Amino acid sequence: MPSDHDDACLRDAVEPPTQPLFDTRLTPISRLAGLPTLGDHASLLRAVLPGPTPESLTVSETSFFRDACLFEVLHTTILPTLIRLRQPTRRLRIWSAAASTGQEAFSLAILLADLFPQLADWDIRIIGTDISRHAIDYAQRGHFRANEVHRGLVSRILDRYFTHHANEWTVHPRIADLCDFRCANLCAPLPPLPRFDLILLRNVLLYLTPADRTNVLANMHRHLAPDGYLILGASEQAEDSTPLFHAQTIEGTYLYRPAI
Template identity: 55%
Template sequence: MACSDTDYAYLRELVLEQSANLIDASRNALFDTRLTPIARLSGAESLQDFVNMLKAGRPAHLHRAVAEAMTINETSFFRDMRPFEMLRQILIPRLMERRAEQRRLRIWSAASSTGQEAYSLAMMIAEHFPEIASWDVKIIGTDISRHVVDYAQKGRYRRLEVNRGLPARMLLKYMTRHGEEWEVSPQIRSMCEFHYANLCAPLPLLPTFDLVLLRNVLLYFSQQDRRTLFREIHRKLSSGGYLVLGNAEQAEDSTNLFEVEFGADCYFYGPVSAS
C-alpha cells in the first residue's frame, strides 16, 4: 500500500528534525526507493506500515536510519577540479607560509560522505607539496551518516569509484589493488581521520581549523540552519584560515561572518576581521 501525502509529510519532517536535510515534496518518490529496504529489514509489510512503526516511536533507532538513508552522499575523487586547482595554486601555499613556524595544518572536510574529498586533498598535498611530509597535517572528515563514516575509515573503494575522477597516475601511486577493490596507501590514510557529526549541532570535540571545505551541502539546509552552521565554522576557524564552499553556494546570503575572496574561478572566504 502506497504512502499518503500525510505520511510523506511526516517523513520529510522526520528527516528535517534528524538531519536538517530539507526534502521537497516533489521528491517524495525518493522515500519509496531508499526506505523500502529498511522497511523490509524492520519487518514491516509495506512502507506505510513502516511509517506507522515510526509514528509509534518503535524502535527509536529507525528514525536515525531514515535520516541516513535520505542523506545525499554523492561524491567522487577530485570532484570538480577547479576548487582543487585553487587549493593547490593559492590556498595551500598561503597556509604553508602562515603556518611555517608551527609546521602544523588542520583541515576539515565538513560533509565528507565516503571520504573521497579528504583522500583527494591528502593526495594533492603529498603530490605537490612534498616538503610538508615532516609537518603535522591532519584532514578530518565528518558526516551525519555513520554508514558512510565507516566506509571512509576503511579506505577501500570499488573500481567504479576510483574510475570517477582519480587520475591513473595517482591511483597507482597512492592506492593498492586488492582484487576488485583499491585501498588507500598508509601514507595517505595517516593524514586522514573520519568522525560522525551533525553539522547543525554544536561541535565541541573538533579542533580549530586552518581550512574548512563545506561543498555541495548548504542546498539541503534551511536558512536558520545555515546561520547556525556558519557560526560554528567561524568559531572553529583559526586566524588566517579559509572556508571553501561549492561553486553554486554563497555565504553572504546567510551570514556576515565571512568575507569573500576570488581566485582560480572559485570563491573562498576568510573570517571578517573584528572591528
C-alpha cells in the same frame, strides 16, 4: 539529498514549510500512504527504519578530486599561502565537513603528499565528518571499487597511492594516516574539534533551512582560524553569514575568509 556529504538534518521535517527539499520529495509519498502531514510521515519513518531517520534519507554523491578548478586553486594559491603562514608551527589542520565516504579528504591528502613534499615532516591532520555512520565506516576502511577510483583518479595516482587487490583499491597507509573520520551532524552540537586552517563545506547549505544555514556557518566561523579559508559548493553562497565572512574570488572559485 544528493551532496558531497549532504549533512542536511531531518530534525525539522515536522515543519514542512521550512524544508522545501523534503516537502517536494516526500509530500506525494505521504499522500499516497494516507498520511496527512510530513510530521506524520517522519514519525512513521522513525518507528520503522532500522537506524536514525536522517541517515536513512541521506544519499552520498562524491568523487575523487571533485571540481578540478577548485583543486587547481588549492594547489596554486590556497595551500601555498597557508604553508607560508604556518611555517613557524609546521602544523596544518583541514576539515572536510561534508566527507561522505572519504574521497574529498583522501584527495586533499594525496594533493599534499604529491605536490608539497616539503610537508613530509609537518604535523598534518585532515578531519572528515559525516552524519552517516555507514559513510564514515566506509571512509575509515579506505577500500574503493573500480567505478569509484576511476572517477577522478589517473593511473599515476592509483599506482602511487593505492594498492590493488582483486576488484578493490586500498588507500596507502601514508595517505590514510593523514585522515581522521568521525560521525557528526552539522546541525547538532559538534564533537570537540580543533581550529582549522581550511574548511571544505561543499553542497550542504542548499539543503538546509535558513536557520540551520546560519547556525552551521556560525559553527564554521568558530572553528576557522582568523586567516583561514572556507570553501562552499560552486552553487552555494554564504550570504546569510554576514558579517562573519567576506567573499573573494580566485580564478573563478569563491572563497570565504573570516571578516571578524
